[in-house]
Amino acid sequence: MVSGVKKARARRKVADKLGPEHWVRAGFDALVRGGVEAVRVEPLAAGLGVTKGSFYWHFVDRGDLLRRMLARWEGEGTHQIIERLRGSGAPAREQLTLLMAICRESAHGSLEGAVRAWGATSPEAGEAVARVDRTREGFVEGLLREMGLSAASARHRTRALYLALLGEFARTASGAEPTSPSVWEELLTLLTSR
The missing domain is CATH 1.10.357 (Tetracycline Repressor; domain 2)
Structure with missing residues (x-):
């Protein structure tokens, strides 16, 4: 249980440091690698080490x-x-x-x-x-x-x-x-x- 709480706090710290520019940059990387279909919230969040909920602090939707x-x-x-x-x-x-x-x-x-x-x-x-x-x-x-x-x-x-x-x-x-x-x-x- 303690380990899960620590992981959640670590993810929250990373998410707090992420701004929209990080998501845009990650989106560009995905676009170059796999086209516009590769620009998806869940894989971008995983690549940035955060939950997809972090995405919605900065963007309305995809x-x-x-x-x-x-x-x-x-x-x-x-x-x-x-x-x-x-x-x-x-x-x-x-x-x-x-x-x-x-x-x-x-x-x-x-x-x-x-x-x-x-x-x-x-x-x-x-x-x-x-x-x-x-x-x-x-x-x-x-x-x-x-x-x-x-x-x-x-x-x-x-x-x-x-x-x-x-x-x-x-x-x-x-x-x-x-x-x-x-x-x-x-x-x-x-x-x-x-």
């Missing part, structure tokens, strides 16, 4: 967790990066160079693919992916326009870069060696030349 995961992916993987680059005051080409480096060095290539796969089966996730794509492409297109490219040229080159980066995420998520920086530099030169 749908609430999934919505927060999408919001976090959108915020951290798009808005925060754009804000950081815009706030740098760097010239457009330098911002584009930094953006490409951030994308290539991101450890979230497998997360990117997992969220996109989720978006193919869920209207809500699909809307988030489409919104992220528009935001990201709009930012890059704006940088290329600042460098003097026409609207049509900037739009086409933006799409080419975006497809290259998504391809890189897919390649590296499946274990391939990252593309060398010299290839990316060559691509940047091609994309920004007038």
Whole structure:
């Protein structure tokens, strides 16, 4: 009996230290490992070493967790990066160079693919992916326009870069060696030349 009480107290201490961000992170891990169907309350709770009751201190239900995961992916993987680059005051080409480096060095290539796969089966996730794509492409297109490219040229080159980066995420998520920086530099030169 004493042992059970001690275990319950230990679980409660762990649960008290867990915030919603821990659950979201665990949700991302499950999403990458097994898709959106793997994002379930009981297995996440077991992985975090708590009861599923702890989950309900932070979330209304599983749908609430999934919505927060999408919001976090959108915020951290798009808005925060754009804000950081815009706030740098760097010239457009330098911002584009930094953006490409951030994308290539991101450890979230497998997360990117997992969220996109989720978006193919869920209207809500699909809307988030489409919104992220528009935001990201709009930012890059704006940088290329600042460098003097026409609207049509900037739009086409933006799409080419975006497809290259998504391809890189897919390649590296499946274990391939990252593309060398010299290839990316060559691509940047091609994309920004007038």
